[in-house]
Amino acid sequence: MKVRPGLLLLFLILILVPFLGSRYLIYVVSLVAVYGIAALGLDILMGYSGQVCFGQAGFVAVGAYVTAFFVKQGFSYWISLPIGGMLAALAGVIIGLPAIRIKGHYLALATMSFAYIIHLILVHWESVTGGPRGLLASRPSWPFSFEEDKYFYFIIILIAILLFIIARNIVRSRYGRAFLAIQKDEIVSKSMGINLIKYKTLAFIICSFYGGIAGGLYGPLIGFLDPLSFTILDSALYIMMIVLGGRGTLVGAFIGAAFFAILPEVLREAQKWQELSFGLIFICFLIFMPNGVMGFMRRYQFSLTERFRKVGFLRYIFKEKQWEEGKPRA
Amino acid sequence: MVRLAQLIVDGIILGSTYAICAIGMVVIFKATDVINIAQGELVMMAAFFGFTFRVLFGWSFILSFSLAIGLVILLSMALERLALRPLIKAPIWTNIIATMALLIILQSIARLIWGPEPYTFPPFLSRIPFTIAKIRLTQHDVVIFGTSILYMILLYPFFKYTKVGKGMRAVQMDKEAASLMGISVRKMYSYVWMLNAILVGTIGILLAPRLGVYSTMGLLFIKGFVVAVMGGFTSLAGSIVGGFLLGIIETLAGFYISSAMKDIVSFIVLILILIVKPTGLFSESVTKRV
Numbered sequence: 001m002k003v004r005p006g007l008l009l010l011f012l013i014l015i016l017v018p019f020l021g022s023r024y025l026i027y028v029v030s031l032v033a034v035y036g037i038a039a040l041g042l043d044i045l046m047g048y049s050g051q052v053c054f055g056q057a058g059f060v061a062v063g064a065y066v067t068a069f070f071v072k073q074g075f076s077y078w079i080s081l082p083i084g085g086m087l088a089a090l091a092g093v094i095i096g097l098p099a100i101r102i103k104g105h106y107l108a109l110a111t112m113s114f115a116y117i118i119h120l121i122l123v124h125w126e127s128v129t130g131g132p133r134g135l136l137a138s139r140p141s142w143p144f145s146f147e148e149d150k151y152f153y154f155i156i157i158l159i160a161i162l163l164f165i166i167a168r169n170i171v172r173s174r175y176g177r178a179f180l181a182i183q184k185d186e187i188v189s190k191s192m193g194i195n196l197i198k199y200k201t202l203a204f205i206i207c208s209f210y211g212g213i214a215g216g217l218y219g220p221l222i223g224f225l226d227p228l229s230f231t232i233l234d235s236a237l238y239i240m241m242i243v244l245g246g247r248g249t250l251v252g253a254f255i256g257a258a259f260f261a262i263l264p265e266v267l268r269e270a271q272k273w274q275e276l277s278f279g280l281i282f283i284c285f286l287i288f289m290p291n292g293v294m295g296f297m298r299r300y301q302f303s304l305t306e307r308f309r310k311v312g313f314l315r316y317i318f319k320e321k322q323w324e325e326g327k328p329r330a
Numbered sequence: 331m332v333r334l335a336q337l338i339v340d341g342i343i344l345g346s347t348y349a350i351c352a353i354g355m356v357v358i359f360k361a362t363d364v365i366n367i368a369q370g371e372l373v374m375m376a377a378f379f380g381f382t383f384r385v386l387f388g389w390s391f392i393l394s395f396s397l398a399i400g401l402v403i404l405l406s407m408a409l410e411r412l413a414l415r416p417l418i419k420a421p422i423w424t425n426i427i428a429t430m431a432l433l434i435i436l437q438s439i440a441r442l443i444w445g446p447e448p449y450t451f452p453p454f455l456s457r458i459p460f461t462i463a464k465i466r467l468t469q470h471d472v473v474i475f476g477t478s479i480l481y482m483i484l485l486y487p488f489f490k491y492t493k494v495g496k497g498m499r500a501v502q503m504d505k506e507a508a509s510l511m512g513i514s515v516r517k518m519y520s521y522v523w524m525l526n527a528i529l530v531g532t533i534g535i536l537l538a539p540r541l542g543v544y545s546t547m548g549l550l551f552i553k554g555f556v557v558a559v560m561g562g563f564t565s566l567a568g569s570i571v572g573g574f575l576l577g578i579i580e581t582l583a584g585f586y587i588s589s590a591m592k593d594i595v596s597f598i599v600l601i602l603i604l605i606v607k608p609t610g611l612f613s614e615s616v617t618k619r620v
Contacts, residue, residue, distance in 0.1 A: 106563075286417060
């Protein structure tokens with residue numbers, strides 16, 4: 001196996017964070033990983049299979065509340081977490097099956113209303129979800145107590161790395177190639193023998209399972225679940241993450257997650273400006289860098305020698321902005 | 331029986347505002363392929379502009395009304411020019427997410443300028459109800475309903491006979507052909523957003539005394555897209571009927587089931603329509619071209 005110094009450095013930093021960093025830093029890095037997991041699933045759905053989902057926060061909410069519910073009933077956290085993921089995946093099937101018939105903007109609206117319904121259920125079904133007062137989510141106590149942030153940090157990072165490797169393998173397998181083919185052209189890939197129903201539903205299942213696991217980790221990390229953290233705007237945030245990091249790159253999901261987890265902390269002083277800057281930055285990314293940070297870096301790596309020197313830096317950035325003129329929009 | 335009739339009338343009045351929002355969305359979508367999620371935020375901005383002129387500056391109602399509409403027109407044209415026109419060639423989901431970012435931006439701007447607390451807007455008409463055939467109505471309700479109906483009626487000759495209206499229809503049919511015929515497609519994009527701003531802005535100011543003015547009031551009108559889907563996102567008549575239907579369904583569900591259901595039911599309706607008949611309730615099926 002080839003030794004990659006960058007990767008080793010990243011591992012080293014991730015291992016050292018809890019020993020050298022403050023509690024606060026540990027919290028932020030854990031949050032990046034949790035957001036990243038949810039964005040990773042969405043990236044497989046949107047970046048690879050080319051479907052749109054405006055309801056990732058709904059899947060995250062299902063995972064989070066189901067996990068917290070089962071823990072409250074006395075189940076172990078290590079059983080509740082997969083149950084949360086599975087039930088979120090079930091929700092994904094329920095949304096994914098009708099999604100075969102609809103696509104494009106209709107799919108966006110359908111998934112968006114799914115997220116709305118979940119949010120409203122969280123607010124109104126008080127006997128289970130606690131309503132607007134929220135729900136306490138406790139950390140696992142087996143095999144030893146994870147109350148200390150550092151220990152739970154390792155759990156989150158381990159799961160994140162594991163899920164990342166799984167996602168990378170999915171993407172590189174025949175499934176990933178089928179997803180890409182569907183994204184490129186549904187009718188052609190169908191005529192090539194790709195089972196659209198199977199693969200499109202599968203993409204939804206993967207997306208929602210990742211969302212559910214992220215939710216199951218999010219609850220114990222924060223310690224408290226509140227319907228306000230699962231609104232339609234949070235769904236938009238996950239999409240922003242993958243667009244910002246680079247659609248269809250997987251690593252981009254974590255870059256975007258890091259951006260949106262760290263920016264609020266940077267802007268802590270000016271909390272009023274937070275949402276405004278989110279929106280503005282995102283619009284700028286959509287217009288000027290639609291391929292996100294990763295897309296930019298890839299081009300930057302390959303064409304540094306010729307292009308970059310010839311056109312100059314600013315022109316280079318703006319050159320990238322044009323959306324390719326492909327098929328007319330259906 | 332009277333109660334049911336009362337609820338239906340209330341639903342129709344609520345529905346007429348939904349219908350106007352949906353018509354704006356449909357007009358925009360047909361011409362520019364953008365689904366404007368930030369529709370409710372334009373309603374909110376109109377209400378806030380009206381509030382500023384009427385209450386903070388103390389100007390007359392007519393003056394503040396027209397100034398507010400003018401500002402919303404400028405705002406919505408600016409949004410189209412700055413945020414959405416650069417994305418014309420982008421895939422359709424980028425437009426949706428871009429308007430969603432606009433939603434966040436407008437909401438936070440409103441919060442920065444006017445603060446998060448709700449304001450009351452003084453009623454410009456008597457709110458003392460009168461009864462016709464045992465159904466209670468206020469003058470205000472009548473004006474809201476009447477204005478919506480007036481707009482719906484006016485849209486017909488607008489699209490049929492005026493130059494701009496015909497241009498919009500031409501752009502909806504075929505952009506390239508339209509521009510070959512000497513219609514400026516870009517100008518039509520601006521006009522479409524302008525038309526939408528007039529429709530939505532009026533609704534915003536008329537509803538302000540009823541709902542109050544606050545920064546998240548736009549989320550109430552996100553149901554405009556449910557209505558637009560009922561009409562298949564292409565039919566104006568479909569959105570009008572859909573608007574009244576949704577208004578009635580919501581009011582009835584809110585009364586007979588529970589007030590929580592009032593919000594949920596509209597989204598359930600949307601998902602059901604998308605599963606059963608994605609082309610809308612009133613349209614024939616569309617053949618897909620490869």
